[in-house]
Amino acid sequence: MPAETTLAEAVRTRIGAALAATDAELARRYPGDRAARQPVHTVYVPADAFDVGTVRDWGDRALAALDAHAPDAAALGAVLGLTGDLAAEVHDRVRAKLRREPVEDLRIDFEDGYGARPGAEEDAAAVAAARTLAAAVADGTAPPYAGIRMKCMEAAVRDRGIRTLDLFLTTLLDGGALPDGLVLTLPKVTFPEQVAAMADLCGEFERAAGLPAGRLGFEIQIETTQAVLGPDGTATVPRLIDAAGGRATALHYGTFDYSAACGVSAAHQAMDHPAADHAKAVMQVAAAGTGVRLSDGSTNVLPVGPTADVHSAWRLHYGLVRRSLARAYYQGWDMHPAHLPTRYAATYAFYREGLAAAAARLTAYTSRTASGPVLDEPATARALAGYLLRGLHCGALAPGEVPVPLPALTALAGAA
Structure with missing residues (x-):
């Protein structure tokens, strides 16, 4: 006998x-996270300094820094506080990464890093x-993500920025299709x-x-106070994301422009201010559930000079990256090749340290069994x-090392 209810079907239909x-x-507004890979960092290179050897040069310089200042797992572990198997696992993966794919996301910079030039x-x-990017894509040496940061939409540089974007995209198309990992960045947004x-x-x-509608998306740089809080308080x-009409791919925090706009003195401008x-x-609350990703900024403390100075800068950078990761900022900017060892060391340690516990908890959740003192809900499983x-x-x-196949893992993560 079917269970009885009080409400008529018409009520549910009306609601x-x-x-x-x-x-x-x-x-429409909250489609959820995207399943595609998110790069762990972005490297900015002035447009006049970008050439076919840029990515490999960054990797070689990063490896040289490791060889000079932390040549083995024990040395790197001593600098960063990693011990035992974790130090060895991280060191080996960092070296392999710097040889194979030193840069995940490259931005050819026509803005602050390039400045005003003759037309x-x-x-x-x-x-x-x-042309250089197209050639790199064709021969397989391009990073997974690459593109340009144009000049902003302010009146003084607007036409120049639009023309540069047009020339860049038109030239890419002249050589064939746009790269799958193409990224465009709009800086200094205020309204x-x-x-x-x-x-x-x-x-x-x-x-x-003649491109498909929606083919071009872009990142929005959050580096003005007006981008965070409007004149009406x-x-x-959220208005910036909405104004993009579905084209916003990420929000990138600009450490130094934003700090300066807030009146923070130069000595205290930092990612953890x-x-x-x-x-x-x-930014995090506004982007949650929208599919728009987040990126932290950078530190301007460079790992250069004597070994003691390099180690100090590495410890700072490592700590800042780990801090960002713990706060769900899974991407950041790197300003120097010698930042790459600690970018990857911090990222790899973050995931490897938590692998065993996360795998056990997810296994318990998917098999509907208890896992120690923790009983996870669907949100935590995601x-x-x-x-x-x-x-x-x-x-x-x-x-x-992961107990769930990739398709099932992607579905559990709620990524689309």
Whole structure:
């Protein structure tokens, strides 16, 4: 005998109809995380310094720094506080990574790192950058993600930025299809209208070039106070995401521009300053569930000079990267080749340290068995799966070390 209810079917139908528009809006605004790999860092190279050997040069210089200042696992472990098997695992993976794929995400910079140049000079640099990137993609030496940071949408440099973007994209298309890992970065955003203008520009280029609608997305740099808090006292970041019309791929925090805008003195401009933490917390809440990813900024303390100075800078960078990872900022900027060893060491240690516990908890969840004192709910299972998935993507973990096959892991992570 079927269970009895009190409400008529018509009530449920009416409620469903009333919420249909809300359901659609939720699905549009909050599609969930993306399953595609997220790079662990971004490397910025001035456009006039970018050439076919840039990525390999960064890798070679990073390996040279390791050889000079931490030539083996024990030495690296002593600097970073890693011991035993973990030190060996991290050291070996870092060296292998620097040989195989030293840079995951490369941004050819036409903004602060390039500055104002004569028009013909920037034209030539934009064309050369596109040709060099296309050649690297063709011969397999390009990083998984690469693109340009154009000048911003402020009046003084707007036309120059648009022209550089147009030249870069047009030249890429002249050589064939746009690379799968193409990334565009819009800096110094202050108002949603600037983001809307960038989205409009992308749409116009797609139509003119015969590209599929939505092919071009872009990152938004959060490096002005107005990008975080609007003149009416409300949070601006959600408006920026909305203004992008589905084209926003990431929010990148700009450590030094934002700190300076807040009046922070140069000696205290850092990724872990309270002003930075506030901005990044707003970014995090605004981006949650939207599929828009987050990136932390950089440190300007470079690992150069005598070994004691390099070790000091490495410990600082390692600690900042680990701090970002713990706060769910899984990407950051690296300013110097000698930052790469600690970028990867911090990332690999973060995932390898937690592998055993995360694997056991996820296994218990999927098999519906208890796992010690922890009883995980679906939301925590998603976090566990996401953690292991990121570890696989960056090379910290091997497929055989994760107890769930990749398709099932992706589904558990809620990634689409």
